[in-house]
Amino acid sequence: MQYIKIAFDVMGSDNGFKPAIEAALKILKEKKDLKIIFVGKEFEIKSFLKNKKYNLEQVDFFNCEETIDMKDGIMDIRRKRDSSMVRALELVRDDIADGVTTGGATAPFIAGCIFILKRLEGIERPAFMPVIPTILKNKVTLLLDVGANLESDPEDIEKFAIMANAYSRVIKQVKNPKVALLNIGEESTKGTEIHKKAYELLKNNKYLDFYGNLEPRYITSGFVDVVVTDGYSGNVALKSAEGMGKNLLTEIKNSLTKNIFRKIAAFCLKKAFIEVREKFDYKNHAGAILLGVNKIAFKSHGSSDAISFYATLSMTYSAIKNRIVEKMKEALKIT
Amino acid sequence: MQYIKIAFDVMGSDNGFKPAIEAALKILKEKKDLKIIFVGKEFEIKSFLKNKKYNLEQVDFFNCEETIDMKDGIMDIRRKRDSSMVRALELVRDDIADGVTTGGATAPFIAGCIFILKRLEGIERPAFMPVIPTILKNKVTLLLDVGANLESDPEDIEKFAIMANAYSRVIKQVKNPKVALLNIGEESTKGTEIHKKAYELLKNNKYLDFYGNLEPRYITSGFVDVVVTDGYSGNVALKSAEGMGKNLLTEIKNSLTKNIFRKIAAFCLKKAFIEVREKFDYKNHAGAILLGVNKIAFKSHGSSDAISFYATLSMTYSAIKNRIVEKMKEALKIT
Structure with missing residues (x-):
């Protein structure tokens, strides 16, 4: 075999x-x-x-x-x-x-x-790229770099976009992947000098369908297929989202098992919670390819x-x- | 009056x-x-x-x-x-x-x-400081800076710690606030040069009870009273967590209203969900003081x-x- x-x-x-x-x-x-x-x-x-x-x-x-x-x-x-x-x-x-x-x-x-x-x-610089679940059905978002590099220059970020764009097209079968730059505001003038230059490079790259800046709030919203960022911010964004997901699920569990009445109702919903947990629990998305x-x-x-x-x-x-x-x-x- | x-x-x-x-x-x-x-x-x-x-x-x-x-x-x-x-x-x-x-x-x-x-x-540099809910009962974490500054030097980060430490003691009535530095790893050698220097400053400040580095995953875990960071990373961490919280609650809502059986069981748990939402919905934590x-x-x-x-x-x-x-x-x- x-x-x-x-x-x-x-x-x-x-x-x-x-x-x-x-x-x-x-x-x-x-x-x-x-x-x-x-x-x-x-x-x-x-x-x-x-x-x-x-x-x-x-x-x-x-x-x-x-x-x-x-x-x-x-x-x-x-x-x-x-x-x-x-x-x-x-x-x-x-x-x-x-x-x-x-x-x-x-x-x-x-x-x-x-x-x-x-x-x-x-x-020049490989990047870690996890696959992020989104609230849209069957839609995932590729996020990179999430920590292979601490600091990334605008040219690195453009390369991340090119690699993930290829990955999205070829592996995820997305015809025209939308590529966004992670930034703290939507406007092209937002962020540090590195972000502003990366924005220009991505905008002018004719092989990319550039969406513009995407705020970290929307990483799991499914607006785009690829989100590129420097490794430090990407790592913070990923781990921060993971922590919130985990703690929110814990909080819900605690709240739903507060008394016997709630426990019974929650038991009836077990399958629904398993569905959500399977999709969003980061244990199921713990791996990242080094692209x-x-x-x-x-x-x-x-x-x-x-x-x-x-x-x-x-x-x-x-x-x-x-x-x-x-x-x-x-x-x-x-x- | x-x-x-x-x-x-x-x-x-x-x-x-x-x-x-x-x-x-x-x-x-x-x-x-x-x-x-x-x-x-x-x-x-x-x-x-x-x-x-x-x-x-x-x-x-x-x-x-x-x-x-x-x-x-x-x-x-x-x-x-x-x-x-x-x-x-x-x-x-x-x-x-x-x-x-x-x-x-x-x-x-x-x-x-x-x-x-x-x-x-x-x-020298004021900082935005929201109050973050945690999974511990009656425990909140102060996070700063979340975007008043784009870049912060180690001395700024130390000042953020001093201010929030005072705020925590005086306003939140915490006797010995635990202060952590946001970083992508726990070890003192993690992060950029700025983080390493900030770590040393915080460790050597005798007025602070320094916890060490805290990974973004634990911001809402209630391990510490204060988390300090540069404004860019703080903004990314905050917004990323907010987005995950919002989207996870949306996903749960969709899953719980998929059929009439689930809808009925979920209705019985309405109060439990409202409790969680009130605590973690970022609309209820939308404000930040400029400290x-x-x-x-x-x-x-x-x-x-x-x-x-x-x-x-x-x-x-x-x-x-x-x-x-x-x-x-x-x-x-x-x-």
Whole structure:
């Protein structure tokens, strides 16, 4: 069988390798053409797997002794050559795996992707791009950069737009993606000098259908297909929205279980709440592709649990299946 | 009767003066010691008031012919001397009113506050500070700056902390306010150079109980009493959370009214939803004080409706009643 192969760095996230492996076993049951290579401490991983049921054919191991942890910086990619993150990236570089998924530290991962997987031609700064749910049915918004870069110049932001535009057209099948610039006001004169210059570049790019500035309030409103921003603001916008979503759902839950009467009525609405939670709970959108590198590379939140890892593995799987990198390259040639 | 007097610039917001006046009439019914001076086109305002019921004693007018609109910049404060915004500020400067409320353009309002009302001693950059609801009962978080400044240097951010710390102690009666720096990661090494320097300043300020960095995800979690940030990031964080809150509530509403069965169950839970909405709907938190000026000055969203204006007028009223500026001055002397 021709498997889709993911190199899964299971070591470096906050919660240890167990939720990562639980997530892997879940998706392996569903996707019979998927093989996962567990990269990490083989002995520990195998001990954990001892009593689990799974198809042996779909699992492989790559043993390594080091782990890049959350405190490590970009230089540790060169220092910890036998770390699970570096090894997972090398498996992809050497075409042993088709894509990589990690919950490990962000900065070393980006550095590793750039050094080991290399960048797409013409792209200087890759960007993290999560897929954001919106209140419109079947409409998602691509948001980038959300933190691969701390500071971005106007030219970087234009490149983010070009990449996401290609991704939206080719992968999301949007005919003319609307691209907006995240800004604190709608007028073209709003924001810092970087925003004003980025606005001009985007407006004058004839390959983009530029919507103008979009206020952070409307990221989840589905007005546009792509929202571009510098990495710092993008990260703040994403995490702020995620936190509000989570806390609001908690508040509603508390309010609906205040007394027995409410509990009964709420029970009748369980399915409705599950629908909303599935759409907006950020655990289901915990992964982001690193757009702009030569291979498929996904990062899951450092604090990922099994639900989050499952979501990110699913995204990695479908990115491979859709041949995202090849299609991105073609699309970038056109624009 | 000794009235609390608000100079209310009713002209410059997106939705015209009508929602502003509706909100004023509502609060006047509730607060019998409040007088509102409607600043704007007297003839138009009076025509609108013709068939309304209100206590004549509680209303006053200041006629002026010009309006500062959303496109106007800071120089228009000097150009449009007879605008409702300038006149409202002058009424406060001259102690004819005790505080000002506007829904007008942000940049001219800040400039007007600085030029006409003057800054507090030692404060170079005033900051907008909304009061953020949290999932903890009776706990709010003060967030600043949310957009009075585009860029803030580390010293500005430290001043924001000192001001909000004083406000929290004196007005919110918090004994030892916990103060955090908004950042994209918890570690002290995260963020831009500005964040790293601000972190050091805050950590070394012996008058502050510094919590460390707080990720945007936890703004509404109630971990701290004060969150400080540069104006751009603060604005992005606030608006992003507001948008998520609004869209999530919309999504829930749509899901709960999908069929008649759900509608009935949801009807039984109406009170629970109203509780949550009242706490988290940003219309009820639409106002922000401009902290750091010599008088009480509140700004409501440019797109305020009657609910938002009512909330902002309530905040202005209670700020005056609590003698916020005097208490801030005392508190700033101590730290």
